[in-house]
Amino acid sequence: MKVRVQLFGVLGRKLPPYSSAEGVEIVMPDGSTAGDLLEFLKIPDAWAPAIAMHSRLLRPEDMLTDGADIRIFQSVHGG
């Protein structure tokens, strides 16, 4: 499966040569989950990542959809 990933917050800066304008296309084995994607991108829990696909937040065990736009950002408080 192929997904297009966009990174927000300081994640892009932590993972060069990521370009925020284009995002990045990633090929993953079929049946991959949100957790697999984080592992593939080497984004640890300590960076407080959150993943959105189709306007929903994904849990680590949720499956990715082929061809989806995936956005990864960092958890934030409001105030």
Place this chain on the structure above:
Amino acid sequence: MNFIRVNMNTKTIKVEAMPDEYKGIGGRGLTSIMINKEVPASCDSLGPDNKLIFATGMFCGTNMFNSSRVSIGAKSPLTGGIKEANVGGTSGGALGKLGIGAIIVDGKPKAGDLSILKLDLEGNAELIDASEYKGMRTYALVEKLHAKYGDKNAVLCIGPAGEYMMKSASIQGSDTDKRPCRAAARGGIGAVMGSKGLKAVIIPQNGKKADPLVDKETFNEATKAFAALVKANPFEGELLPAFGTPALVAPVNLMGAFPCYNATKSEFEGWQKISGEALANTIKERGGQTGHVGCSQCIIRCSNVFNDKNGKYVSSSIEYETVWAMGGMCGIDDLDVIARMDFLCDDIGLDTMNTGVAIAVAMDSGYRKFGDKNAPIEIMDEIAKGTEMGRIFGDGPSAVGKHFNNPRVAAVKNQSIAAYDPRGMIGNGVTFATSTMGADHTAGNMVAMYLGHILDPLKKEGQLENSRENQIFCAMADSMGLCLFAMYSIAAPDAKEMFIRLINARLGTSWKVEDLRNLGVRILKAEKEFNKKAGLTAKDDRLPEFFMKEPLPPHNVVFPFTDAELDGVHNF
């Protein structure tokens, strides 16, 4: 700690020791408990019996980081109930260093009378005639006050909106760069200051009369340990200094919860142009500043300074809620317009949220088109001049909705919601509906619980209980004089115990962890009691009907809670 009592009928000032019953309570705790006790709930909020109370938080005046927040309380002319709005900048720390627990202003001078309250290093105060500053906007005012009284003074002041007693009027506070760009924005607190004929409070920042710490060694050690927690957290340590609160634009849009076009949509097609990332890039290109220290003793640095294309200062600090209210809600995807509106609100002395949502309601009523970049600036001009239309806009979204006969007003108790649609983040809807303050994003915001997978933003499970606990937490946090972002670190393991050590070392008390929650409950109970006496009922704890009737794309859901469920939220 002392109280300064100022009577505007007689122009007399009395300095007294803080009564024992209020010792150990600061900020919102102090304003709310005092207002409930001392203000007749049925009084005219703009009349002589209302009291305007400026109260320092528990840590103001100490060397604790991020400890410069002052709470300002009164009966609100907007909600008709109790109000506390707090502001950072420089004044909270300055008041604490003078050993002042609260300034309580009551009475009402004769019409047209305008004064400044000037404090000195002994913690005394005098009233000075301010007729020469009548009608002045806040930037010009603060420049003049600094030139006359010294630029080391912190200033709290109102602009024309406060003098007109508009219901969206704010009290502006000076930041570390001496600009009046920090706001106690909500509930028309600036109108109450205007009704007292008080244009500004001037506070020296180099006071040396703070109450001594009871156990300095423990306090310093716990402060260091707490600071290390804040720095280690990716949100406070990295994200806020890089992007400020607009870091929320991306996640909230991507969850389908960013109210735009007067809350008819939840994903703004232009969000990438106004996101925290876009803002930080624009600021960098134009020689502005991210990671700006907006408030005294801040180690988080969420503030920013926004310049125009020529590198000239426009405004500070562009916050998430303003990006939403002036941007998404009005269909405007242009950071230059948003920053200009932010400046105008600070300069005229207005709540950006109530004002942005008022403009969005007008656009939704056909007064101007969504996305019209000139309309908001023209409306601000009307407000500043105090024209008939300007006064309607200055009274906020409910007044505008009434004028245009449009019931689609995203407000509770006449106060606009903040940048989270109650249908896309239903727990925030619970907080907006039931908060004692009217809809409020600092009264119990749940967004971090959604992003951290603690709750599902669209499922009912756990929302009511967590809104209640968040409201209790925020009431307590608002009493500490610390920025809410510093307070969030209390969720880290062992942090509550560390925080209790700080309190006990500060006051010589023997608080336990559960006393934090007890304080929050005590405050909310006082606020609810006042609201009840003021005539607010369960019917006021409701969202506007359209949130229950109009399904919000892309999830196509409505706000799901019943009246009975909302009525149970505050069953402590």
